[in-house]
Amino acid sequence: MTIKKMTLLLPMVLLMFAFQPAKKKKVIFFGDSITQQGARPGGYITRIDSMSKVERLADQFEFVGKGIGGNKVYDLFLRFQPDVLDQKPDIVLVYVGINDVWHKASAGTGTDYDKFGKFYDAIISTLKKQGIQPVVCTPSVIGERNDCTNQQDGDLNQYAKWIREYAAKNAVPLVDLRKIFLDYLAKNNPENMEKGILTVDRVHLNEKGNQLVADAMWKVIKTLK
Amino acid sequence: MTIKKMTLLLPMVLLMFAFQPAKKKKVIFFGDSITQQGARPGGYITRIDSMSKVERLADQFEFVGKGIGGNKVYDLFLRFQPDVLDQKPDIVLVYVGINDVWHKASAGTGTDYDKFGKFYDAIISTLKKQGIQPVVCTPSVIGERNDCTNQQDGDLNQYAKWIREYAAKNAVPLVDLRKIFLDYLAKNNPENMEKGILTVDRVHLNEKGNQLVADAMWKVIKTLK
Amino acid sequence: MTIKKMTLLLPMVLLMFAFQPAKKKKVIFFGDSITQQGARPGGYITRIDSMSKVERLADQFEFVGKGIGGNKVYDLFLRFQPDVLDQKPDIVLVYVGINDVWHKASAGTGTDYDKFGKFYDAIISTLKKQGIQPVVCTPSVIGERNDCTNQQDGDLNQYAKWIREYAAKNAVPLVDLRKIFLDYLAKNNPENMEKGILTVDRVHLNEKGNQLVADAMWKVIKTLK
Amino acid sequence: MTIKKMTLLLPMVLLMFAFQPAKKKKVIFFGDSITQQGARPGGYITRIDSMSKVERLADQFEFVGKGIGGNKVYDLFLRFQPDVLDQKPDIVLVYVGINDVWHKASAGTGTDYDKFGKFYDAIISTLKKQGIQPVVCTPSVIGERNDCTNQQDGDLNQYAKWIREYAAKNAVPLVDLRKIFLDYLAKNNPENMEKGILTVDRVHLNEKGNQLVADAMWKVIKTLK
Numbered sequence: 001m002t003i004k005k006m007t008l009l010l011p012m013v014l015l016m017f018a019f020q021p022a023k024k025k026k027v028i029f030f031g032d033s034i035t036q037q038g039a040r041p042g043g044y045i046t047r048i049d050s051m052s053k054v055e056r057l058a059d060q061f062e063f064v065g066k067g068i069g070g071n072k073v074y075d076l077f078l079r080f081q082p083d084v085l086d087q088k089p090d091i092v093l094v095y096v097g098i099n100d101v102w103h104k105a106s107a108g109t110g111t112d113y114d115k116f117g118k119f120y121d122a123i124i125s126t127l128k129k130q131g132i133q134p135v136v137c138t139p140s141v142i143g144e145r146n147d148c149t150n151q152q153d154g155d156l157n158q159y160a161k162w163i164r165e166y167a168a169k170n171a172v173p174l175v176d177l178r179k180i181f182l183d184y185l186a187k188n189n190p191e192n193m194e195k196g197i198l199t200v201d202r203v204h205l206n207e208k209g210n211q212l213v214a215d216a217m218w219k220v221i222k223t224l225k
Numbered sequence: 226m227t228i229k230k231m232t233l234l235l236p237m238v239l240l241m242f243a244f245q246p247a248k249k250k251k252v253i254f255f256g257d258s259i260t261q262q263g264a265r266p267g268g269y270i271t272r273i274d275s276m277s278k279v280e281r282l283a284d285q286f287e288f289v290g291k292g293i294g295g296n297k298v299y300d301l302f303l304r305f306q307p308d309v310l311d312q313k314p315d316i317v318l319v320y321v322g323i324n325d326v327w328h329k330a331s332a333g334t335g336t337d338y339d340k341f342g343k344f345y346d347a348i349i350s351t352l353k354k355q356g357i358q359p360v361v362c363t364p365s366v367i368g369e370r371n372d373c374t375n376q377q378d379g380d381l382n383q384y385a386k387w388i389r390e391y392a393a394k395n396a397v398p399l400v401d402l403r404k405i406f407l408d409y410l411a412k413n414n415p416e417n418m419e420k421g422i423l424t425v426d427r428v429h430l431n432e433k434g435n436q437l438v439a440d441a442m443w444k445v446i447k448t449l450k
Numbered sequence: 451m452t453i454k455k456m457t458l459l460l461p462m463v464l465l466m467f468a469f470q471p472a473k474k475k476k477v478i479f480f481g482d483s484i485t486q487q488g489a490r491p492g493g494y495i496t497r498i499d500s501m502s503k504v505e506r507l508a509d510q511f512e513f514v515g516k517g518i519g520g521n522k523v524y525d526l527f528l529r530f531q532p533d534v535l536d537q538k539p540d541i542v543l544v545y546v547g548i549n550d551v552w553h554k555a556s557a558g559t560g561t562d563y564d565k566f567g568k569f570y571d572a573i574i575s576t577l578k579k580q581g582i583q584p585v586v587c588t589p590s591v592i593g594e595r596n597d598c599t600n601q602q603d604g605d606l607n608q609y610a611k612w613i614r615e616y617a618a619k620n621a622v623p624l625v626d627l628r629k630i631f632l633d634y635l636a637k638n639n640p641e642n643m644e645k646g647i648l649t650v651d652r653v654h655l656n657e658k659g660n661q662l663v664a665d666a667m668w669k670v671i672k673t674l675k
Numbered sequence: 676m677t678i679k680k681m682t683l684l685l686p687m688v689l690l691m692f693a694f695q696p697a698k699k700k701k702v703i704f705f706g707d708s709i710t711q712q713g714a715r716p717g718g719y720i721t722r723i724d725s726m727s728k729v730e731r732l733a734d735q736f737e738f739v740g741k742g743i744g745g746n747k748v749y750d751l752f753l754r755f756q757p758d759v760l761d762q763k764p765d766i767v768l769v770y771v772g773i774n775d776v777w778h779k780a781s782a783g784t785g786t787d788y789d790k791f792g793k794f795y796d797a798i799i800s801t802l803k804k805q806g807i808q809p810v811v812c813t814p815s816v817i818g819e820r821n822d823c824t825n826q827q828d829g830d831l832n833q834y835a836k837w838i839r840e841y842a843a844k845n846a847v848p849l850v851d852l853r854k855i856f857l858d859y860l861a862k863n864n865p866e867n868m869e870k871g872i873l874t875v876d877r878v879h880l881n882e883k884g885n886q887l888v889a890d891a892m893w894k895v896i897k898t899l900k
Contacts, residue, residue, distance in 0.1 A: 074299040074303070077303065078347060105333060105557060106557070107555060107556070108328075108330060108333050108554070108558070109336060109337045109340075111334060112328075119299075147836075148823045149829060151830045154818075154827055154829045155826045157823050157824045329783070330783045332780060332781070333780045368604075373603060373604055373607050374604060376608060379593075379605070380604070381604075382597070382599040383599040386597075524752075528749070528793060554783030554784060555783060557779075557787065558780060558785050559779060559787045559790075565750065568753060
């Protein structure tokens with residue numbers, strides 16, 4: 001082939017690449033009712049999807065919500081194979097822990113602290129072994145009072161601390177939702193309300209709550225392209 | 226080879242088979258602290274092993290205890306692969322449910338009824354798919370009073386009933402320990418004591434309790450050779 | 451006064467008594483939300499009031515509901531003085547125990563078995579000391595299944611048994627609602643439903659439930675005139 | 676009697692008063708197992724008694740422990756009349772709340788937040804009406820970790836906050852044990868242990884814990900002579 005011919009072909013080749021869709025990274029959000037609602041209009045997953053479009057990164061990511069109401073860490077483990085591994089994701093954000101703590105008081109069926117860690121590690125370790133990028137999130141809030149007087153604050157802090165230490169020790173990206181929420185509430189909850197700032201009912205996210213989660217997660221997801 | 230030679234060889238061949246040890250069936254007992262204690266001297270697994278020897282069936286079975294204190298159904302599921310599947314058993318007896326009910330009151334960390342069934346089925350279904358023979362057992366007792374006044378009687382009955390119906394529906398051999406215990410206590414607990422008949426502490430088995438479990442399980446195991 | 455005058459006066463005196471309204475016995479129903487609802491149209495207290503009129507006993511009784519939702523035995527004790535003793539009743543029916551058992555699982559705030567008895571006795575003993583006639587009732591049901599598979603059946607049976615034994619030992623009239631409900635459900639719940647036979651939601655009474663309670667209580671109250 | 680004789684007598688009379696022992700103030704410590712242990716050698720009540728002697732105030736106070744293991748606020752209310760009111764105390768320190776929170780998780784029998792306040796107020800109001808000086812104490816700790824990661828920290832903070840606000844609103848002297856403990860642990864628990872600094876088992880006081888309580892209470896009691 002002469003130089004001339006190549007010169008003529010080059011634009012065509014470039015054009016081909018330009019039209020070939022980039023392989024999107026599949027991002028799974030694995031969690032409970034907050035994540036289930038996150039996939040709805042206005043939900044945090046929907047917001048991340050919108051943000052990715054605004055930032056012209058829509059061709060790089062595909063976002064999939066895999067949240068089921070009432071789920072605890074061992075429920076995630078039970079449906080881990082079909083709902084996550086079989087979906088061949090590139091990135092998995094695990095956002096769990098609220099029901100593990102909450103259900104202790106509301107139904108007598110929470111998750112023991114030591115067992116929480118075992119199931120959590122079983123999920124994250126398997127993701128890593130399979131070359132899937134895990135991202136861990138601390139559980140946000142059960143009650144929005146900002147002076148550590150929500151019934152489950154101590155317990156949630158304990159589980160969140162475990163996740164932070166696990167993330168650091170195992171070099172897993174962390175979205176520290178609990179810290180982000182507590183910092184926000186310290187500044188934006190002057191009347192020390194137990195709901196209505198970031199949640200509608202002490203747990204499930206309102207618009208602001210969904211946006212806060214979306215911002216925090218998106219910031220980390222973008223670094224993983 | 227002539228007939229004559231074969232005639233000479235035959236006894237030798239038979240002799241070979243006679244001395245070749247039969248392939249033993251590996252029986253795993255999968256459960257909680259009751260099963261953990263069952264592997265000790267006097268425990269129900271040890272008793273089954275002794276009974277198999279007395280009945281000259283010791284060459285047909287190998288008994289392995291895989292009980293861990295405090296385990297609920299989802300704890301069994303978490304260690305199912307390494308502790309059971311990787312051990313290549315022929316038969317697996319699943320004896321679980323007491324902590325799933327008990328820990329509701331004692332630590333707020335019991336297992337929701339609907340989730341108990343999901344994890345239980347995940348274990349049994351997988352055993353069946355892999356050609357391993359499951360045997361299911363109903364949870365025995367939390368308290369030995371015989372007039373349905375032990376705190377967890379209703380809940381235990383509910384979980385036991387689910388196991389019975391699951392066994393019937395899925396054609397899985399059943400050792401109905403709860404029924405066996407309740408029948409025994411109806412006759413042998415005239416003072417309506419809450420412990421001391423079959424248990425030392427309302428839950429963990431004394432000698433009689435271990436023998437009762439051993440008898441009931443052995444009766445079923447023998448039919449599976 | 452001569453005999454003659456007395457003879458003339460006698461009919462008048464009798465007439466006076468005939469028109470003087472009999473002192474009505476004040477009957478207080480002391481309990482939780484079931485009793486609170488019992489005072490509404492269709493409720494068991496309203497039904498007892500109607501039955502007393504039909505049987506021309508309306509002039510002998512006055513019925514007062516003192517039920518508050520969520521109450522346990524110690525809540526009754528807290529408001530015992532203003533809500534009962536200060537009302538100067540003649541008869542008090544105590545119908546409590548469901549929340550004492552139920553709230554163990556639903557909020558972690560049930561009543562310990564031994565403490566239930568202490569508060570119960572404090573109420574009944576005080577009534578007796580003050581010359582007020584107590585009537586005790588066993589807690590009806592949490593769930594209507596008739597094979598002892600409702601989660602709280604064992605615990606409810608235990609508390610009910612305590613009340614029965616207490617009533618017998620202290621010669622207090624008993625309305626054994628739990629027995630009456632279980633007997634009714636044994637015959638009238640062929641599909642083993644957990645609600646809808648005598649309750650609307652496993653606990654609170656429907657029309658049939660209210661009538662069953664009304665019948666059982668009225669039968670005992672009538673004997674106390 | 677002449678003026679002269681009276682003049683002679685006066686010094687004698689004054690002398691009599693000088694030697695007549697002052698009427699001691701009876702101080703009752705009303706609480707749970709921590710208070711029960713407080714009356715033992717080394718316990719906080721025993722230490723307060725010793726301190727009063729060292730400071731030559733032993734003739735002004737009499738200290739009586741009325742603590743019973745496992746007690747919650749409603750248990751105090753049940754035995755309020757015989758154990759406190761009938762003892763004719765001058766001062767009553769109420770130190771309760773730990774079991775109200777703790778038993779939620781350990782037995783499903785804690786005290787609802789709103790009911791805690793009702794019983795608490797019933798006790799304090801009655802003391803005030805009878806001219807007895809109440810002193811309220813916030814519940815110390817369940818777990819000594821100093822970063823709000825003890826399971827019950829949020830709940831304990833909530834109950835403690837209620838007591839603080841109640842004390843302020845009703846002008847009742849406050850011994851803010853929870854604040855005192857948390858401040859001490861912030862400085863003296865560098866390894867963030869969950870026990871062993873002020874408690875032997877996360878709840879019950881060791882020597883340092885007893886002394887800390889004794890110091891804080893004695894400081895307030897002295898001001899009440």
